[in-house]
Amino acid sequence: MPKQQTVSTIKKLVSEGEKFTVLTAYDATFAHLVSSNGVEVILVGDSLGMVFQGKESTVPVTVDEMVYHTAAVMRGNQGALVMADLPFNSYGSVEQTLESSGKLMRAGAHMVKLEGGAWLCDSVTALSRAGIPTCLHLGLTPQSVNKFGGYKVQGRDDTAAQTMICDAKALVEAGADFILLECVPADLAKRVTEAVDAPVIGIGAGKDTDGQVLVIYDMLGLNPHKMAKFVKNYAAIDTTWQKAIQAYVQDVKEGHFPAPEHCFE
Structure with a gap:
């Protein structure tokens, strides 16, 4: 089995100038495939609501569903750090956040991910004190799709960009371990990455972040919907899923992915 990845091992990789890779998985089979082919972090994303359950957004996903999929992933995991999403409306208060996060951690998660800015600082601090590592998701936060009015690039104007940088700094100061x-x-993703003392993961955020994440169904060409600009179909290049994942890992670490055509200005 590969070496067990932790928050500390990922931070050490970043401190040594090495990029790290993240892919989603929602079951034991894909967790085994991903973690045994060089991916350091598995994200049990609430994206399962769309790619696994066929729903229109991530909003309907429940804590119980996230617990079920996290436990399944852990049974197939081969040493990756497992990060699980807190789903929509499961972290509205510090108390609710601790309760929801505890369920995911008891299912086997090593870290939880929350969508939102500086308003989450109190919850991040409480989670840190409780021994629960956190990743904070900024930019396009899919749980807010109804507020945004669709899936749109965020941070293009100066005010929004500065707010994002300030939010990232405040969240890391509050105890956040990763930023996504x-x-x-x-260029904004690069500024955020340089501004915070924590690993930054990007998706549709350029090549200067410390790590990259994709949805497994997207990068293997299994999603029947139109491919997003930031996705590269590795299954169209390599003949097996194992080789496709290995190619993704190599591309990220060598700085070949994302390429300019996968980025936003």
Whole structure:
């Protein structure tokens, strides 16, 4: 079995100038496939609501569903750090956040991910004190799709960009271990990465973040919907899923992915 990845091992990789990779998985089979082919972090994403359950958004996903899928992933995991999403409306208060996070951690997660800015600082601090590592998701936060009016690039104007940088700094100061940026201009993602003392993961956020994440169904060409700009179909290049995942890992670590055509300005 590969070496067990932890928050500390990921931070050490980043401190040594090495990129790290993240892929989603929602069951034991894909967890085994991902973690045994060089991916350091598995995200049990609430994206399962769309790609696994066929729903229109991530909003309907429940804590119980996330617990079920997290436990399944853990049974197939081969040493990756497992990060699980707190789903929509499961972290509205510090008390609710601790309760929901505890369920995911008892299912086997090593870290929880929350969508939102500086308003979550109190919850992040409480989770840190409770021994629960956190990743904070900024930019396009899919649980807020109804507020945004669709899936749109975030942070393009100066005010929004500065707010995102300030939010990231405040969250890390509050105890956040990782930051995840989705669908933000590449130059803004670089500024955030340079501004915080924590690993930054990107998806549609350029090549200058410390790590990259994709949805497994997207990068293997299994999603029947139109491919997002930031996705590369590795299954169209390599003949097996194992080789496709290995190619993704190699591309991220060598700085070949994301390429300019996968980024936003």
